[in-house]
Amino acid sequence: MIYTIIDVETTGHSNRITEISIFKYDGKQIIDEFTSLVNPEMLIPDYITALTGIDNLMVANAPTFKEIAEDILAITQDTIFVAHNVNFDYNVIRNEFKLVDIDFRRRKLCTVRLSRKLLQGHRSYSLGKLCNDLGIEITDRHRAKGDAEATVVLFEMLLNQKDSEAVFSSFLKKSSKEATLPSHLPTSVFNAIPNSPGIYYFKDKKGKIIYVGKAKDLKKRVLSHFYSKTKKSLDMCRETRDIDFELSGSELIALLMEDAAIKHHFPKFNQQAKRTPKNYGIFSYEDRNGIMHLAFNTLKSCPNPIKILQSLRECRSFLETLCLQYDLCPKYCHLQEGVSQCSHYKIKTCKGVCDDLESFEAYNKRVIEAINTIQNNTQSKVIKERGRTKEEAAFVLIKNGTYLGYGFIDQAEQISSEDELENFLIPQKDSLDVQRILYNILN
Incomplete structure (x- = not known):
């Protein structure tokens, strides 16, 4: 087998390449090399210059990636792409090729994951600390050539380990997840995740939760993050050292658990969920x-809403439904403004209160009936859900219009009243986000 051992330096946040180094290796010796500074066609941030020593002046006259793309294609043709934390380097290069309309695909191996398997017992598998433990000298740390040369020495050491042939073969199988999983995530952690509904926690090296998600199939959803090529996913996976999970039994309870977990932990990669949605009230x-x-x-602007909804479109749709159900007037439900008599294209059930064909007393009676129905529908409710096992059931409890939480209960338990469910309740806080979840599910 022929390998190309690669390292890139980038602009950081935008991940445009500033330097690339490739060593072609046949398992015994280096047979070719390509190293070049790269003009990223954008400014290099000061903190990146402080780390790598590469500044804007150094790359000003360097070739762009487009100008060296054919050289990179040629040297990596029919080789296995090797890097320390391979998904980072591979995806950065692949994205650069996308910008010049080339689909770059190579088989890949990660020296971090190989080291965790073949060189067990090290406290850290970062390139600097691992090389220090193993006595591998790195010249020009955080420069592409220096890091790539050190990775070549590490890779040769890995090839010479006992059982290396079997490990390399298993990592290169198409069915293997080794090249897909984050470099610092043990395979055993991923394998322990079930194909069940629940929520999952991505954790960094300090055990801090950096992302919370929910899924109907935990393993499938977690794996999808590792295939994603978005910058958020790539950054998140680079920081992931562990994954924890909680089973929910159902998608609804997973949604409620996810919302509560995000509000409790405020994970750095759940930015979208942290935004406060704009809500509307019917009054x-x-x-x-x-x-x-x-x-x-x-x-x-709506202090005592009859019902809370999440968009103007939902408000209009909800009022249109009420008009049809209770023969209400579109004009007096504010679906039509500035008209003397209603003429809604869809609603033809108005009995003429807007044209003095019906008394306001008779009309108001139906409005009150509609309001009472809305309020009664939000009083108390037990939503039955599937449990985490066949022997278990789950429920969501809403009392007097307020979400109290969810719970799990053995199928053999005899429950004769809603009050008894509170013995099994896992209390939760109500919020507008929770109301949105419950509204979407119930409707």
């Missing part, structure tokens, strides 16, 4: 003619 009022209106506005 009622009576005009000077005694006619009751149903309207909608932002929750901030």
Whole structure:
């Protein structure tokens, strides 16, 4: 087998290449080499210059990636792509090729994962600390050539380990996840994740939770992060050292567990979930003619909402449904503004309160009936869900319109009232996000 052992230096956040070094290795000796500074066509941040020593002046007259793309394709053709934390270097190079409309694909091996398997017992598998433990000298640390040369020596050491042939073969199998998993994540951790509903926690080297997610199939969802080529996923996977999980039994409870976990831990990669959504309220009022209106506005401008919804579109759809169910007027439900009589394209059930064909007393009676129905639907409810095992059931408890939490209960338990469920309840906080989850599921 022929290997190309590769290291790249980048601009950091944007991950454009500033330097690349490739050593072609036949298992015994280096047979070719390609090293070059690269003009990233953007400014190099000061903190990257401080780390690598590569500044904007050094790359000003260097070739762009497009100008060296054919050289990289040629030297890596029919070889196995090897790097320390291979997914980073591989994806950076692959993304550069995408920018010049070339689909770059190579089989790959990670010297971090190989080292964890063949050189067990080290406290750290970062290139610097591992090479220090093994007596491998690194010249020009954080420069592509220096790091690549050290990786060549490490790779040769790995090839000469007992059982290396079997380990290399297993890592190169198409069915193997070794080249896909984050370099510092033990395979045993991933293998322990079940194909069941629940939530999962990505943790960094200090055990701090950096991401929380939910899934109907935990293993499948976690694996999808490792295949993702977005910058967020790549950065997250580079920091991941451990993955924990909790089973939920159902998707609904997984959603509720995920929301609570994010609010408790504030993981750095859950930025989207941290944003406060804009919510809207349905409310009622009576005009000077005694006619009751149903309207909608932002929750901030709606102190006592009859119902909370998450978008203007949902508000309009909800009021259209009420109009059809209770023969209400689109004009007085604020689906049509600035008209003397309603003429909604879809709703033809208005009995004429807007045209003095019906008394406001008769109309208001139906509005009150609609409001009562909405409020009664949000009073108390037990939502039954699948448990985490066949012997278990799960439930979500809503009391007086407030979400109290969820719980798990043995199928053999005899429950005769809602109050008894509270003995098995895992209390949770209600919030607008929770109301959004419950609304979407129940509707």
